[in-house]
């Protein structure tokens with residue numbers, strides 16, 4: 001998996017601070033997570049082949065997480081897109097987008113499928129060939145979900161040297177890759193695991209923005225390889241975090257520690273802070289493997 005941060009700031013867009021949007025590449029598939037204002041410019045700036053996006057996941061209907069969506073849909077239309085597009089987001093997202101298109105007498109040549117969400121329990125919302133996506137219900141001022149992306153197990157890898165040593169004919173290699181036991185030229189049955197390597201373990205990524213401190217998510221995101229957790233405020237502004245239903249960097253780190261994740265990525269910084277190093281310093285007092293999201297930064301997961 002490869003994560004590209006297109007924007008990781010809260011509230012108003014500024015020339016050097018873009019609202020939330022991320023591209024996740026999962027085994028050749030591109031998905032867009034949130035779509036703040038200006039996302040399509042960021043997609044171009046970081047040279048993302050965005051015609052390949054087939055699924056868009058919107059956490060909630062605050063402007064800094066979805067005001068870029070109608071512009072992006074319009075651009076896809078102008079570029080002649082014909083591939084289906086699936087949009088997952090809170091109930092109401094379909095009405096919001098279709099109203100704007102309708103008022104401009106606009107339309108799309110491609111099919112737009114809306115998958116509207118209103119459950120407060122985690123649910124699997126996509127079962128693709130190589131990955132699945134589940135909602136992570138969060139606690140914010142409006143109905144909000146995070147998303148959990150999980151790779152499916154990869155096929156075992158062919159060990160060519162072992163297969164040759166055991167006198168397995170090349171014509172059986174495809175069968176071996178599909179997991180079958182085969183027979184060698186002497187009629188011996190060769191077990192699949194003797195001629196294959198274990199595949200890399202499947203990776204997982206949890207996106208959690210926006211939310212107040214909400215430990216109920218810990219079990220669901222347990223041991224993910226990477227967790228993006230919002231940290232709108234520093235500990236000094238804890239009261240403000242409670243009031244606005246956001247998290248502090250320390251609270252994000254507590255969640256990361258309780259869930260025993262591989263890596264914590266912080267973002268959704270309030271515009272009141274000029275420097276973000278304190279976010280990392282505060283979180284690292286609790287959870288060492290913490291990194292800061294920055295616009296344009298990529299993370300290998």
Ligand SMILES: [Zn+2]
Nearest residue numbers: 060062140210
């Ligand atoms: Zn919000």
